[in-house]
Amino acid sequence: MSRIAKMAAVAALSVPVLIGAAGTAQASTPSGCSSVTQIGSTAYLTVGGQTMASVKQYKGCGKNYAYLYVWEGYRSTHSSWNACTSIVTNGGHTLEDESCGNSGNPVEIWSFGASTLSQCTQALGWNGLGDWPDPGDATAKTDVRC
Known part of the structure; x- marks a missing residue:
């Protein structure tokens, strides 16, 4: 087999792998915890x-974490944005260990780990900055997990 034919065969075999991986976004893990599971x-x-971000709740290392991922479609059509995420308890009235993307245009944000595994919790994400969403901020909450 010629050298060119070998290169073509290798390239052809690689295409399905690249296509399969192209649409899958893999979240990182929160600081201090290398293994989490979405709940x-x-x-x-x-x-x-426009959909700005996905918001998810994870558990791992004895804590709950909120995770926010800003979609590529939003990033490509906006020059700047703010975002925060937090675990909420008490029927959505109490924030636990929120985290904001203060470095400008965050792509993904993990909340700090909340010691709330024995409580009913939700993950909350919003498009502002601060300790709590302002009245004009868009928000999204996951379902309640107990």
Whole structure:
């Protein structure tokens, strides 16, 4: 087999691998915890009629974590944005260990780990900055997990 034919065969075999991996986004893990499992549903944060981000809740290392991922479609059509995420308890009235993307245009944000495994929790994401969503901030919550 010629050298060119070998290269073509290798390239042809590689295409399915690249195509299969292209649409899959893999989340990192939170600081200080290398293994987490998603619990509950994924919520979608919509801003101005466009999906900005996915919001998920994870458990691992004895804690709950909220995770927010800003979609590529939103990033490609906006020059700047803010986002925060948190675990919420008490029927959605108490924030636990929230984290905001203060470095500008965050792509993914993990909340700090909340010691709330014995409580009913949700993950909350919003498109602002601060300790709590302002009245004009868009928000999204996952389902309640007990």
